[in-house]
Amino acid sequence: LRKAGFPGKVLGVSSVSTISKAIELGVIDAGASARDASHSADLIYLAQPIHRIIEILPELNQWVKPEALVTDAGSTKSVIMDAARSLSRCQFLGGHPLAGKESRGVESADADLFQKRIYVITPRQAGDLETPVAQEFLRWISQIGSKTVVMDAPTHDRALAFTSHLPQIASTGLACTVAKQGDAAAQLFGPGLLDSTRLALSAYEVWADILATNRSEIDLAIGSYIEVLQRLRASLASDETGQFFEKGGGFAARLRTTS
Amino acid sequence: LRKAGFPGKVLGVSSVSTISKAIELGVIDAGASARDASHSADLIYLAQPIHRIIEILPELNQWVKPEALVTDAGSTKSVIMDAARSLSRCQFLGGHPLAGKESRGVESADADLFQKRIYVITPRQAGDLETPVAQEFLRWISQIGSKTVVMDAPTHDRALAFTSHLPQIASTGLACTVAKQGDAAAQLFGPGLLDSTRLALSAYEVWADILATNRSEIDLAIGSYIEVLQRLRASLASDETGQFFEKGGGFAARLRTTS
Numbered sequence: 001l002r003k004a005g006f007p008g009k010v011l012g013v014s015s016v017s018t019i020s021k022a023i024e025l026g027v028i029d030a031g032a033s034a035r036d037a038s039h040s041a042d043l044i045y046l047a048q049p050i051h052r053i054i055e056i057l058p059e060l061n062q063w064v065k066p067e068a069l070v071t072d073a074g075s076t077k078s079v080i081m082d083a084a085r086s087l088s089r090c091q092f093l094g095g096h097p098l099a100g101k102e103s104r105g106v107e108s109a110d111a112d113l114f115q116k117r118i119y120v121i122t123p124r125q126a127g128d129l130e131t132p133v134a135q136e137f138l139r140w141i142s143q144i145g146s147k148t149v150v151m152d153a154p155t156h157d158r159a160l161a162f163t164s165h166l167p168q169i170a171s172t173g174l175a176c177t178v179a180k181q182g183d184a185a186a187q188l189f190g191p192g193l194l195d196s197t198r199l200a201l202s203a204y205e206v207w208a209d210i211l212a213t214n215r216s217e218i219d220l221a222i223g224s225y226i227e228v229l230q231r232l233r234a235s236l237a238s239d240e241t242g243q244f245f246e247k248g249g250g251f252a253a254r255l256r257t258t259s
Numbered sequence: 260l261r262k263a264g265f266p267g268k269v270l271g272v273s274s275v276s277t278i279s280k281a282i283e284l285g286v287i288d289a290g291a292s293a294r295d296a297s298h299s300a301d302l303i304y305l306a307q308p309i310h311r312i313i314e315i316l317p318e319l320n321q322w323v324k325p326e327a328l329v330t331d332a333g334s335t336k337s338v339i340m341d342a343a344r345s346l347s348r349c350q351f352l353g354g355h356p357l358a359g360k361e362s363r364g365v366e367s368a369d370a371d372l373f374q375k376r377i378y379v380i381t382p383r384q385a386g387d388l389e390t391p392v393a394q395e396f397l398r399w400i401s402q403i404g405s406k407t408v409v410m411d412a413p414t415h416d417r418a419l420a421f422t423s424h425l426p427q428i429a430s431t432g433l434a435c436t437v438a439k440q441g442d443a444a445a446q447l448f449g450p451g452l453l454d455s456t457r458l459a460l461s462a463y464e465v466w467a468d469i470l471a472t473n474r475s476e477i478d479l480a481i482g483s484y485i486e487v488l489q490r491l492r493a494s495l496a497s498d499e500t501g502q503f504f505e506k507g508g509g510f511a512a513r514l515r516t517t518s
Contacts, residue, residue, distance in 0.1 A: 149447065163447055163449075169488070170433050172507040172508070173484060175507030176506050177421065179509075181421045184410070185421050185422050187408065188377060192359075192427065193426050195455075197511040200510070202504070204501045207500075225433065226488055229429075229488075232481070233478060233485075236474055236478060237474070245462075248432070248434030249463075255453060
């Protein structure tokens with residue numbers, strides 16, 4: 001926001017040590033309790049693990065200004081949209097920036113993190129995007145370099161089960177599979193294994209909530225992946241493996257023209 | 260080699276158009292037929308698809324100087340080591356640099372490609388590393404920034420089935436699985452899906468040979484991966500998923516301290 005020219009005040013709500021590091025790094029202007037920050041904030045941005053977002057929404061309802069906007073960056077949206085029904089005193093707009101790193105903490109703050117990324121917004125109804133405070137929020141999403149995509153929460157959760165949650169499971173599973181092979185395998189690898197295991201570095205503290213709040217869609221996605229792998233495995237004995245490379249390679253190339 | 264200070268002449272064997280581009284880019288000094296190049300070469304470096312390496316080894320035997328060294332960069336080693344028994348007139352030393360890109364062709368040449376990479380050497384017997392020409396070759400591997408690791412071909416093929424061939428199959432399979440989800444999925448993704456599908460861009464022309472020459476080990480590796488994914492899937496209903504994240508994350512972190 002600072003890099004994009006935001007002139008307002010940014011309050012941070014976190015532990016004393018994180019607040020102190022965040023001020024030092026120029027990420028926030030000051031620290032505050034959730035209650036004090038909510039009393040004065042025009043925009044309340046919840047970037048916590050999903051279960052903490054769900055816990056704090058009813059609390060916020062006691063403190064917020066009626067003209068404020070509360071939004072979040074949670075990686076699943078259906079459960080959060082349900083929980084946000086408890087926030088009746090001001091507007092709520094669900095969000096999910098498709099940007100991130102495997103590292104966490106204020107030291108990993110990166111002003112270019114949102115550049116050229118998709119920012120999903122999940123309004124409850126179309127009118128949610130037309131309020132003045134929502135309009136201003138959407139302008140800042142554009143200012144930080146992201147492209148807004150509007151959809152309902154279940155559509156988001158179904159798509160992300162395949163494009164985000166499945167890649168995480170695939171990477172964690174791959175790392176566990178290779179780990180069982182012992183020392184020769186741990187030494188004999190190239191850049192491909194590093195790419196394929198980058199997501200395995202992700203914190204379970206974040207993922208526990210994602211997996212718990214999108215379980216049925218993720219179960220479907222893993223099942224679909226296992227079925228493709230079984231067909232790929234069977235194809236090794238025939239000449240059909242090339243069809244998988246063609247289809248997968250074509251899709252991978254298409255992702256790169258989109259992004 | 261040039262960047263590392265190699266003072267000798269580098270002949271390239273390829274199509275007329277590739278030779279012309281390679282000279283233009285300063286990658287080689289001149290083009291030659293395989294026969295003419297073999298008549299004069301001290302080192303013959305085979306960097307073709309595996310089936311072409313296997314085809315050319317008996318031909319080379321008619322042309323090589325007795326004091327020459329033939330080596331290769333094939334991604335599987337057992338089948339090539341067997342084929343190299345037909346090369347009786349000079350020494351053969353199997354090799355596999357664990358470096359590469361998903362792009363191909365002389366335009367992708369990169370003088371830093373081998374920096375900090377493992378270079379596997381698979382001698383038939385220990386004495387193969389003691390000849391003057393092998394000693395000089397090993398010195399150049401070190402000069403281009405790689406670390407030599409010596410092992411037998413079956414050990415190499417078993418380890419690479421897990422650390423290279425399985426990640427390729429996992430990435431191709433993931434891309435095929437997400438591709439089936441249609442437009443919403445193709446639009447809603449972050450950097451994680453790009454990392455996870457980078458290997459899916461690889462050319463089947465290269466991989467067909469790898470898969471065909473290491474089939475039983477790759478079959479085992481895919482089976483092991485599917486089994487881990489099934490256990491991971493089952494764990495979503497319990498609290499055990501964290502153990503997979505811990506094990507996989509620990510292994511992924513360990514790879515990064517090794518490399």
